[in-house]
Amino acid sequence: MTPDGVLQVKGLSVQFPRRTAAHPPLMAVLDVSFVVGPGETLGLVGESGSGKTTLARAILRLVPAASGEVLWQGLNLLSMDATRLRRQRRDLQIVFQDPLASLDPRMTVADILGEPLDVHEPRLTADARQARIAAMLDQAGLSAGLRDRYPHEFSGGQCQRVGIARAMMSNPKLLICDEPVSALDVSIRGQIVNLLVDLQRDRGMAMLFISHDLALVRHVSHRVLVFYLGRLIEIAPRDSLFAAPMHPYTRALMAAAAPDRPGQILKGEPSSPLEPPGGCAFRDRCTHARELCAGSVPRLEEISAGHFVACHRWRELPD
Amino acid sequence: MLQIDSLCIEFRQERARVAAVRDVSLALAPGECVGVVGESGSGKTQTFLAAMGLLGRNALVSGSIRFEGRELLAAATSELNRVRGARLAMIFQDPMTSLTPHLTVGVQMAEVLVCHAGLSWTAAKRKALDMLQTVRIADAARRMRQYPHELSGGMRQRVMIGMSLLCEPALVIADEPTSALDATIHVQVIELLAAMRREFRMAIALISHDLGAVHALADRVVVMYAGRVVECAPATAIFAHPRHPYTAELLRCAPNLSAARLNRMPSITGQPPDPAEVLPGCAFAARCARADARCRIERPLLVQSGGAAQAACHHPL
Amino acid sequence: MIRYLLKRIAGAVPTLFIIITLTFFLVRAAPGGPFDQEQSLPPEIVANLQAAYGLDQPAWIQYRRYLTALLHGDFGPSYKYKDFTVTGLIAQGLPLSLTLGGVAMALALALGIPAGVFAALHHDSAAGYATMSLAVVGIAVPSFVVLPFLGLIFGIDLHWLPVAGWEPGSVKHLVLPVITLTLPPLAYIARLTRGGMLEVMQSHFVRTAFAKGLPTRTVIWRHALRPALLPVAGYLAPAVATIMTGSLVVESIAGLPGVGRYLVQGALNRDYTLVMGMVIVYSALLISAGLLVDLLYAWLDPRVRLAH
Numbered sequence: 001m002t003p004d005g006v007l008q009v010k011g012l013s014v015q016f017p018r019r020t021a022a023h024p025p026l027m028a029v030l031d032v033s034f035v036v037g038p039g040e041t042l043g044l045v046g047e048s049g050s051g052k053t054t055l056a057r058a059i060l061r062l063v064p065a066a067s068g069e070v071l072w073q074g075l076n077l078l079s080m081d082a083t084r085l086r087r088q089r090r091d092l093q094i095v096f097q098d099p100l101a102s103l104d105p106r107m108t109v110a111d112i113l114g115e116p117l118d119v120h121e122p123r124l125t126a127d128a129r130q131a132r133i134a135a136m137l138d139q140a141g142l143s144a145g146l147r148d149r150y151p152h153e154f155s156g157g158q159c160q161r162v163g164i165a166r167a168m169m170s171n172p173k174l175l176i177c178d179e180p181v182s183a184l185d186v187s188i189r190g191q192i193v194n195l196l197v198d199l200q201r202d203r204g205m206a207m208l209f210i211s212h213d214l215a216l217v218r219h220v221s222h223r224v225l226v227f228y229l230g231r232l233i234e235i236a237p238r239d240s241l242f243a244a245p246m247h248p249y250t251r252a253l254m255a256a257a258a259p260d261r262p263g264q265i266l267k268g269e270p271s272s273p274l275e276p277p278g279g280c281a282f283r284d285r286c287t288h289a290r291e292l293c294a295g296s297v298p299r300l301e302e303i304s305a306g307h308f309v310a311c312h313r314w315r316e317l318p319d
Numbered sequence: 320m321l322q323i324d325s326l327c328i329e330f331r332q333e334r335a336r337v338a339a340v341r342d343v344s345l346a347l348a349p350g351e352c353v354g355v356v357g358e359s360g361s362g363k364t365q366t367f368l369a370a371m372g373l374l375g376r377n378a379l380v381s382g383s384i385r386f387e388g389r390e391l392l393a394a395a396t397s398e399l400n401r402v403r404g405a406r407l408a409m410i411f412q413d414p415m416t417s418l419t420p421h422l423t424v425g426v427q428m429a430e431v432l433v434c435h436a437g438l439s440w441t442a443a444k445r446k447a448l449d450m451l452q453t454v455r456i457a458d459a460a461r462r463m464r465q466y467p468h469e470l471s472g473g474m475r476q477r478v479m480i481g482m483s484l485l486c487e488p489a490l491v492i493a494d495e496p497t498s499a500l501d502a503t504i505h506v507q508v509i510e511l512l513a514a515m516r517r518e519f520r521m522a523i524a525l526i527s528h529d530l531g532a533v534h535a536l537a538d539r540v541v542v543m544y545a546g547r548v549v550e551c552a553p554a555t556a557i558f559a560h561p562r563h564p565y566t567a568e569l570l571r572c573a574p575n576l577s578a579a580r581l582n583r584m585p586s587i588t589g590q591p592p593d594p595a596e597v598l599p600g601c602a603f604a605a606r607c608a609r610a611d612a613r614c615r616i617e618r619p620l621l622v623q624s625g626g627a628a629q630a631a632c633h634h635p636l
Numbered sequence: 637m638i639r640y641l642l643k644r645i646a647g648a649v650p651t652l653f654i655i656i657t658l659t660f661f662l663v664r665a666a667p668g669g670p671f672d673q674e675q676s677l678p679p680e681i682v683a684n685l686q687a688a689y690g691l692d693q694p695a696w697i698q699y700r701r702y703l704t705a706l707l708h709g710d711f712g713p714s715y716k717y718k719d720f721t722v723t724g725l726i727a728q729g730l731p732l733s734l735t736l737g738g739v740a741m742a743l744a745l746a747l748g749i750p751a752g753v754f755a756a757l758h759h760d761s762a763a764g765y766a767t768m769s770l771a772v773v774g775i776a777v778p779s780f781v782v783l784p785f786l787g788l789i790f791g792i793d794l795h796w797l798p799v800a801g802w803e804p805g806s807v808k809h810l811v812l813p814v815i816t817l818t819l820p821p822l823a824y825i826a827r828l829t830r831g832g833m834l835e836v837m838q839s840h841f842v843r844t845a846f847a848k849g850l851p852t853r854t855v856i857w858r859h860a861l862r863p864a865l866l867p868v869a870g871y872l873a874p875a876v877a878t879i880m881t882g883s884l885v886v887e888s889i890a891g892l893p894g895v896g897r898y899l900v901q902g903a904l905n906r907d908y909t910l911v912m913g914m915v916i917v918y919s920a921l922l923i924s925a926g927l928l929v930d931l932l933y934a935w936l937d938p939r940v941r942l943a944h
Contacts, residue, residue, distance in 0.1 A: 215574035257574070419845065
């Protein structure tokens with residue numbers, strides 16, 4: 001049984017070697033597991049050093065993984081040979097953060113949109129190809145006359161539309177969006193986000209939506225994953241997470257975004273991923289930390305339907 | 320203390336002259352914190368770069384910027400150098416690229432005092448060390464000897480803030496001080512700015528698109544769009560009752576975790592006008608729900624609009 | 637740091653070894669031998685000479701013997717210049733060549749960098765364009781044109797400096813050769829400095845330095861210069877090579893008794909040992925230059941770490 005349109009990540013870890021073999025490697029992603037169903041949007045939240053971007057790249061094998069599996073429709077992407085992987089890439093696309101930098105400055109919009117067709121559907125007739133490009137431009141909210149322009153002639157928002165259009169050309173079943181609107185003006189973000197949500201709804205595709213903006217994640221996600229220093233520390237359905245966040249870090253994030261929410265104001269910085277504290281990675285900043293937090297890395301425990309938390313003391317935390 | 324009058328900044332580019340700032344006037348009183356809000360193309364950063372004399376060579380500037388009675392525009396570099404860094408300081412957006420990579424933190428801070436206060440390097444470094452502690456950097460002595468890339472983003476921004484305060488300036492211009500930082504660090508930096516303001520009593524020009532930061536710090540808010548000031552009001556008034564439609568839209572689009580979740584994410588249709596274009600009428604008319612024929616032909620002037628607020632709109636809210 | 641240096645030096649040994657081996661066999665692969673130029677030597681005497689120098693042995697035995705001698709610091713006798721060992725010849729000429737090359741390199745840096753900074757600061761003015769045009773001349777005109785030309789003006793027309801030749805301890809004999817050697821690297825360094833400077837002046841940290849009210853010269857020398865010199869650092873090893881090859885021509889034309897002529901003469905004379913000796917010396921120089929450049933990089937940009 002091939003689970004159609006399902007992504008299953010199991011125990012994925014990504015590390016980066018250090019300058020000398022003497023030093024242990026930098027653990028960017030540590031033992032992350034989750035499932036994305038067809039048509040579902042998973043929000044990935046965390047700050048710098050949380051590993052969420054590295055995770056996305058590892059899923060697509062843009063960076064090598066140290067261990068674990070990435071099962072796309074039952075097949076492990078990490079152990080596939082290059083040819084088979086390329087065919088799978090049709091279904092798995094990504095939109096990047098910096099709209100202008102992600103587009104080849106020497107290609108027109110028509111070239112950029114046509115390239116996925118050349119790779120995945122080379123037998124299309126010229127007319128069919130043009131028609132597909134025109135249709136995509138229209139869906140992305142770009143006027144047809146822009147097809148022969150170059151990226152530097154566009155605004156940030158338009159560039160991002162081109163980036164999304166390119167990603168959608170091969171009709172992916174899973175779209176990874178890595179901070180797709182962070183580089184855009186606040187008043188334009190809604191346009192791009194609404195476009196993504198519409199496209200997702202029309203095509204029934206799944207989305208991994210990476211962002212540090214909680215309000216944005218709340219808007220688009222069905223379920224949310226919270227990362228800290230490479231580990232998954234909380235998973236919950238959207239409403240459950242925002243109504244009752246459990247992990248102290250999640251609460252602190254919410255408090256930073258909305259002062260009316262309870263949650264400590266974090267002092268200091270995340271400890272360097274090069275020297276993580278033993279046990280729970282958050283304990284050096286957590287007001288609820290006790291001795292037992294230094295003992296072992298907390299595992300994800302289910303505290304209510306679909307709501308998991310990795311915290312030794314979740315039972316003792318105030319509401 | 321800072322008086323900007325009819326400031327116009329144009330940039331010479333290959334084909335045309337592009338107007339970044341069109342006829343902007345604003346003033347800051349001593350000790351006041353003014354939040355300058357706007358998006359790409361608003362000209363908010365260029366306005367203050369002009370005050371600091373940091374515009375590129377292809378910039379054509381007209382108008383007047385007076386600081387503590389002295390005219391800054393077209394001042395000789397030597398005169399300008401007496402003011403900037405000492406009475407008038409600026410903090411930039413990305414502390415990683417804004418600090419010199421091959422000089423230690425200690426040197427970069429101390430040189431301000433050596434240059435402006437005539438201190439010896441030893442005395443200057445001692446004061447720099449004190450300042451690092453004032454901005455709450457732990458293990459300050461070790462940090463003094465480190466290079467910028469060895470510090471985290473939040474720490475680098477603290478260094479920049481401390482560096483700007485060494486000569487106790489009358490005005491600090493903070494250009495997007497939190498944008499490059501994590502959300503949980505935003506709060507720390509804003510708190511630090513507030514604390515420093517209490518301690519040093521300087522005025523702050525906070526250039527930011529982060530309305531939360533502006534709300535926390537500003538006494539007054541100036542909203543800019545397409546190179547012009549479109550609204551100017553006390554902070555309490557502007558957040559409660561914006562007068563200009565753009566301000567209202569901007570507030571509506573601001574990320575808000577406290578409010579209920581909406582089905583469509585709010586945005587303003589269209590995009591800001593191309594700075595190379597010269598539009599008759601109101602620059603926001605193309606995107607404004609309240610716009611009519613008059614708005615497209617006749618450019619509205621900044622006028623009083625209820626209480627202490629000023630708005631440039633024919634149909635203010 | 638010490639470990640890094642030792643590692644690099646240790647890494648240089650295999651490189652040198654490969655160079656020695658390749659050169660050894662390449663030189664012998666060229667037709668002819670060391671004693672061909674000697675006229676009117678009966679073949680038996682030639683055969684005796686060859687046996688005396690061990691040249692009648694198979695190549696690889698000669699190679700082994702050479703390496704063994706090398707390990708004892710013996711570069712062998714010169715085949716052409718009888719009565720002289722290679723070590724002796726090189727020791728005689730090397731100080732002069734090193735002086736020539738060292739002064740040229742130092743001058744190229746001392747003049748090229750300020751010229752580049754000047755050109756960058758005035759890049760949209762006549763002075764800036766003029767400086768860069770001069771640089772093009774420096775790169776384009778070959779040394780065998782420059783030196784005689786300078787000799788013509790300063791030697792023959794003005795009688796300020798000698799045209800060629802050398803006396804031990806003389807400085808004025810070295811002036812024109814040094815100038816000739818300096819010009820191409822000076823021009824490159826000026827161009828590279830200008831380019832690097834122009835780029836660095838746009839960076840955010842330079843803007844911060846100006847915002848702090850620092851005088852322009854402080855901003856340039858303390859903040860902007862070091863990162864701007866990274867391209868120059870990258871050029872330094874090739875610059876050493878340029879000067880080394882340039883010295884061959886210059887020393888020949890100016891009649892200076894350095895080691896430059898040995899390499900060319902040695903190759904022409906099939907003076908195997910001399911050629912080998914020169915190749916080793918030049919290779920060692922170049923490898924050291926490379927090592928110094930890497931150390932320089934780390935100083936210019938602390939983000940570059942030496943350990944790897």
